[in-house]
Amino acid sequence: MNGSEKPPIDPEKEKRKIKSVKRMKDIMTHYYIDAKTADQTGKKVAWVTSGGPVEPLIAMDVIPVYPENHGAMIGAAKMGVDLCEKAEEMGYAGDLCSYARADIACATVNGGPIGGLPRPDMLVCCNNICGTVLKWYEVQARYFKVPLFILDTPFNHTEYTPEAHAYVRSQLDEYIVFLETHCKKTFDHDRLAEVGRLSMAGQRLWQQVLDTTVHRPAPMSAFDAFFHLALIVTLRGTRTVVDYYTELLDEMKTRVATGIAAVPGERYRLLWDNLPVWYRTRWLSDKFAAHSACLVADTYTSSWCGTLKYLDEKDFLGSMAQGYSRVYINIGTDQMADMVVDMVDKYSADGLVIHSNRSCKPYSLGQYDIQRIVQEKRGIPSLIIEADMTDSRSFSESQIDTRIDAFMEVLK
Amino acid sequence: MISVGIDVGSISAKAAMMKDGELIGSKVMLTGYNARNAGERIFLDLLAGLDVQRDAVGRIVATGYGRNSVEVADKAVTEITCHAAGAHFQDPAVRCVIDIGGQDSKVIAMDTTGRVTDFAMNDKCAAGTGRFLEVMARALEVDLDAFGEMSLQADQPAAISSLCTVFAESEVISLIARGERRENIIAGIHESIGSRVIAMANRVGITEPVMMTGGVAKNIGVVRALEKKSGKSIRVSANAQVNGAIGAALIAAGIA
Known part of the structure; x- marks a missing residue:
């Protein structure tokens, strides 16, 4: 084939492509253009952690921007190593989370695939996902000289106590005051109730989209979920999310009805644990597909709809305390293992693929116990892949290749 | 039937030949710079050493880090499965x-x-x-x-x-x-x-x-x-170093 020729279009492959992808890309492009032109439109920008309480920001017309979503983009664009090395030059340890390293470095050079994030007017940090975000956001607050709000959600070792609830609930009131002070306007509680309804509607739809993979063959895989996840993270609480996931759900239902599979000839159904390996999603997807294995579900993308049962439309602000405190990685290992076992049953998983993520300590701690518990309760094999979500220096292709091949030989 | 297992590791390449469920010979050499060549070379060495013709060999399975670049092989199987097969054969x-x-x-x-x-x-x-x-x-x-x-x-x-x-x-x-x-x-x-x-x-x-x-x-x-x-x-294992190659040869023969 010479250079000017385009590869022939494979009709089978075309049929399997998810059509909504284009709309999703458009939405994300517009979102980032709005955020990056906020200084011209007079809107305020807040940087917020991925598991942070975004709904009050939306209610205040503040544009939320997510360094972690940006980190995923940096990883997918294979720009993680450069930025991590830059952070290491600045004096940050290589053991620090690669999202944090990439973000801290990126802020100083406006690098990455979109030329950096828009300058924040304020920072909102919730430690329900890890402790690293505290220091990371403090660094950025000093760098940009902007106010920082910290929502401290105690870890739920065994249960969510009334004391923890009162503690988090009172901080939500402080959060409102913080926003009123820095936006210089009164908080509109009716508006928050509406945003809360949209947030919950979006989460319900996202769960329904993920649940379409209970069908055999699954109409989408976890690799697709990693992509379509961006909206529930970044625009949770807006009409856009509800409309988009309604459309995506329709497409998935059509795929189920017409038997379109994410992995042609699906024979093995696997469950993925931890963040994606952003710079290798295509390679991993092809690798598993070559073994007729589909990653039908994952513990990561389901985290953005996993606490719906704690949220209450009638008292959204009050219920946020519990909803944000009890996310997947802010609970004890036993509870996490129970959730994994439930997912194994729900999605009829034949095996478990565990990404031991060098960056994400709270997510990776306890994985060997979860592996053992799932093995004891369901007797399915599991595989541990050592890597990192953004820093490709922690990914060894031939080692991971052998592990996956051997794991599939065990499954067969 | 004669089958061969080729195990191309990071340091050494190993090959083993089985005939009707019996190990009839094996070979070890350094992998060197060119893993692709190593598989081919050790296969030819093994044939020459045992005075067996190429046509007499039925199936060949490759294993080890270089398993996917052994062109003479019919199939690649990971060293995990091959070592288990080899060990089970030697001591069930x-x-x-x-x-x-x-x-x-x-x-x-x-x-x-x-x-x-x-x-x-x-x-x-x-x-x-x-x-x-x-x-x-x-x-x-x-x-x-x-x-x-x-x-x-x-x-x-x-x-x-x-x-x-x-x-x-x-x-x-x-x-x-x-x-x-x-x-x-x-x-x-x-x-x-x-x-x-x-x-x-x-x-x-x-x-x-x-x-x-x-x-x-x-x-x-x-x-x-x-x-x-x-x-x-x-x-x-009596054949510790070539155990993976033995397992590969057994899988090639359809015994494991």
Whole structure:
């Protein structure tokens, strides 16, 4: 084939492509253009952690921007190593989370695939996902000289106590005051109730989209979920999310009805644990597909709809305390293992693929116990892949290749 | 029927030939720079050494790191499955295989039929592997083949605490500088490998009987260190280094 020729279009492959992808890309492009032109439109920008309480920001017309979503983009664009090395030059340890390293470095050079994030007017940090975000956001607050709000959600070792609830609930009131002070306007509680309804509607739809993979063959895989996840993270609480996931759900239902599979000839159904390996999603997807294995579900993308049962439309602000405190990685290992076992049953998983993520300590701690518990309760094999979500220096292709091949030989 | 297994590892390439369920010959050589060539070369060597014609060979299975680049092979199978098959063939009672090769160490749990039920491999690090021992042999100016016997003469194994090959080498050099006996240093090195590998084995669970395979199994000191750390006795495969190639040949023959 010479250079000017385009590869022939494979009709089978075309049929399997998810059509909504284009709309999703458009939405994300517009979102980032709005955020990056906020200084011209007079809107305020807040940087917020991925598991942070975004709904009050939306209610205040503040544009939320997510360094972690940006980190995923940096990883997918294979720009993680450069930025991590830059952070290491600045004096940050290589053991620090690669999202944090990439973000801290990126802020100083406006690098990455979109030329950096828009300058924040304020920072909102919730430690329900890890402790690293505290220091990371403090660094950025000093760098940009902007106010920082910290929502401290105690870890739920065994249960969510009334004391923890009162503690988090009172901080939500402080959060409102913080926003009123820095936006210089009164908080509109009716508006928050509406945003809360949209947030919950979006989460319900996202769960329904993920649940379409209970069908055999699954109409989408976890690799697709990693992509379509961006909206529930970044625009949770807006009409856009509800409309988009309604459309995506329709497409998935059509795929189920017409038997379109994410992995042609699906024979093995696997469950993925931890963040994606952003710079290798295509390679991993092809690798598993070559073994007729589909990653039908994952513990990561389901985290953005996993606490719906704690949220209450009638008292959204009050219920946020519990909803944000009890996310997947802010609970004890036993509870996490129970959730994994439930997912194994729900999605009829034949095996478990565990990404031991060098960056994400709270997510990776306890994985060997979860592996053992799932093995004891369901007797399915599991595989541990050592890597990192953004820093490709922690990914060894031939080692991971052998592990996956051997794991599939065990499954067969 | 004649079948061949080719195991292209990071340091050495191995080949084994089976005929009607019997091992009729094997070969070992250094992999060198060109892994693709290594598979081909050792196959031809094996044929020449056993005076077997190419056409007489039925199926060929390749394994090891270079498994996907062995063009003469009909199929590639991972070394996990091949080591289990090879160990089961040599001793059907075996339920756990500890394989330490050039750049990786692995622990394989098997059921009574020789089927792999679980496995663990070392992280992206050469500590606790054959390459680690090679580095140490160079630092100590001792022939690697003498390591096993020498370590048995130790009176007090030295403590090697580092988990990194490079740092462990520095530790060894400072032990040499302090005048520590070679035997004790070597025994300490073996114990550090033992701790690392048994920690990994405990994740999988060690069910006896245990067999050790891979080139490092030739080192009696490592075998003893593994036994000491695990509190279990370990059988060493008679064809430890070519065990993976034997397994591959068995899979090629459809026996495993």
